[in-house]
Amino acid sequence: MAILYGIQTIAERSILAVFQSYASYLPGVQLTTGQADTLRTTPIIILNAANARPHPDFGGTPMGNFEITFQIACYSSADDNTLETHLSRVEAIQGIMQDVATLQSNWTQGALKAAWIVNNEYEEADRRYGNVITYNLVAVYPPAGS
Numbered sequence: 690m691a692i693l694y695g696i697q698t699i700a701e702r703s704i705l706a707v708f709q710s711y712a713s714y715l716p717g718v719q720l721t722t723g724q725a726d727t728l729r730t731t732p733i734i735i736l737n738a739a740n741a742r743p744h745p746d747f748g749g750t751p752m753g754n755f756e757i758t759f760q761i762a763c764y765s766s767a768d769d770n771t772l773e774t775h776l777s778r779v780e781a782i783q784g785i786m787q788d789v790a791t792l793q794s795n796w797t798q799g800a801l802k803a804a805w806i807v808n809n810e811y812e813e814a815d816r817r818y819g820n821v822i823t824y825n826l827v828a829v830y831p832p833a834g835s
Contacts, residue, residue, distance in 0.1 A: 693798060693830065693831070694797075694798060695741075696738070696741045696755045696757065696799075696828060696830065697738035697741050697757065698738075699796070699797055699798050699799065699828070700738040700741075700757050700759060700826060700828065701722040701723060701736050701737070701738050702722070702797055703792070703795050703796045703797045703801070704736050704759070704792065704795075705720060705721075705722055705736050706795050706797070707785060707788075707791055707792055707795045708720050708734065708736065708785060710791075710795075711781070711785050714781040714784075714785070715734065715778060715781055717732065718732045718733065718734055718778060719731075719732065719733040719734070720733075720734050720736070721733065721734075721735055721736070722735070722736050722737065723735055723736065723737025723738065723739070723760075731764050731765055731766040731769070731817060732763075732764065732765045732766065732769075732770060732775075732778065733762075733763075733764050734761060734762070734763050734778070734782065735760075735761070735762040735764075736759075736761055737759070737760045737761070737762065738757050738758075738759050739758045739759065739760045740757065740758040741755050741756070741757045741758075742755065742756055743755060743756075744756050744827065752829075753799070753829050753830030753831075754827070754828075754829045755826075755827070755828050755829070755830075756825060756826070756827055757825070757826040757827075757828060758807075758823060758824075758825065759804075759823070759824045759825070759826050760821055760822070760823050760824075761782055761786070761821070761822045761823075761824070762819065762820070762821045762822075763775070763778050763779055763782060763819065763820045763821075763822070764817055764818070764819045765778065765817060765818045765819075766816065766817055767813070767816045767817055767818060768816055770818070772818055775818040775820075779809070779820045779822070782820075782822060783806070783809075783822065786804065786806065786822075786824060789801075789803070789804050792804055796828070798830070798831055799828060799829045799830040799831045800828065800829050800831075801826060801827070801828050802827040802828060802829060803825075803826070803827040804824055804825070804826045804827075805824065805825055806822065806823070806824055807823045807824060807825055808821075808822070808823040809821075809822045809823075810822075810823075
């Protein structure tokens with residue numbers, strides 16, 4: 690029997706694999722997950738399954754169905770990059786996340802059923818540019834015994 694990871698770990702690892710396959714669109718950018726013990730430098734993209742909860746349509750018996758709040762933070766140093774360069778990274782992120790079929794085919798355990806953007810928040814402070822883009826994901830664990 691294979692080890693079944695938590696749904697947040699599955700989401701982060703699956704989406705990280707997709708972003709790594711598109712690394713040519715994000716040259717020189719560090720990719721990491723929210724659940725990682727790595728040294729972080731800019732430019733960086735952090736893939737974070739911030740919250741996972743049973744899907745509300747299933748009531749008290751969610752049967753392995755989840756809604757996941759997935760946040761992608763993109764930070765660039767204003768000393769090393771222009772705002773235009775930063776915004777091109779944000780556009781690349783949105784393009785990657787719009788390719789739901791690729792996200793689904795790279796899902797490591799269970800299945801990703803849907804993904805859509807909720808919010809894109811921009812901030813500029815302390816000589817850095819930053820965006821946090823929030824997505825809703827709907828995912829399910831693999832069937833029992835698989």
